[in-house]
Amino acid sequence: MTIAAKISLIFTSSPTVHAPTTKLRFAKCLRKTTLALTPVKSTDASRTLSHTVDATVKPDEHAFTNGSGLHANVVWHKCSVEKNDRQELLNQKGCVIWITGLSGSGKSTVACALTRALHARGKLTYILDGDNVRHGLNCDLTFKAEDRAENIRRIGEVAKLFSDAGVICIASVISPYRKDLDACRSILPDGDFIEVFMDIPLCVCEARDPKGLYKLARAGKIKGFTGIDDPYEAPLNSEIVIQQGEVCHPPEAMAEIVISYLEGKGYLHA
Secondary structure, eight states: OOOOEEEEEEEETTTTTTOOEEEEEOOOOBBBBEEEEEEEOSSOTOOOEEEEEEEOBBOTTTTOBOSSBBTTTOOOOOOOSOOHHHHHTSSSSSSEEEEEETTTHHHHHHHHHHHHHHHHHHHHEEEHHHHHHTTTTTTTOOSHHHHHHHHHHHHHHHHHHHHHTTEEEEOOOOOOOOOHHHHHHHHHHHHHTEEEEEEEEEEHHHHHTTTTTHHHHTTTTTSSTTTTHHHHHSSSOOOOEEOOHHHHHOHHHHHHHHHHHHHTTTTTTO
C-alpha cells in the first residue's frame, strides 16, 4: 500500500533581497525529495516576498517496518568471527553484570571494586555507569518515566554488544522499574544477564547521601527523585543480593561475592 501526503509550504524573505531557488529535502523513512521553490510576485513592496510550494510526498517503498519495529529489509549480517572466537581469545565468557539499587547504595563503588579485581586476574571488563552514560549517549534524556525507560533500554543494548564482544560488562544503574530490567534480561542469552541487587535500606542511603541529592529532593529542589517522590521497584529474582548487616562490608568483599558467582558459572574461563 502506498501512502502519499500533500503539503503546502510558505517561505518568506525580504522583498529587497533576490530570493534564490530554495531546495527542500524530506528524509527519515521518506524517499529523498528535492523541490525547487519559485518566487511569487509581491503586489505590495512593503510586504514580505512569499514562496509557496505544493508537494506530494510518498514514503520510500523500502521504508516499511515489520511488527517488531525492525526495518523489514534489515537482515542480520553474520561474520565468520563470532562470540565464541572472541571468548577464546580473551579466555573468558562475555556477560552483563547489572548492579541495581537506590542512589547511595554503593552500586558504582562496588562496580569499580569488581572491575579492579577482575582486571587483576587478567579479565577484560567495562563499566556502564548510569551517570557517565548521561554525559554522552543519553545526554538527551530527562528523568521522566518514559525517558528513564529509554535510558535503561539504550544501556541494555550497549551492554549486550559488550557481552557479544566477549567482555564482562558491568552496568551500574538505579533501574527503578522492573519491566525495564526484565526487558534488558530478555535480549541476552539465558544466564548471561546477572542481576546484582544492592539491597540497602533507604534510610542508610539517605544518611550517606554522597552527592547531596537526597537533601535536595527533601527540600523539593529535585522532582521525581527515586525513593523519595518516584518509586523504586525492588527486583524479585536477582541472581545476587547484597545486604548490609550491622557491619558494612568493604566494597572489595562485596565484589568477591560477584566473582565467586562468576567462577561458579564458568565465566572466568572460555
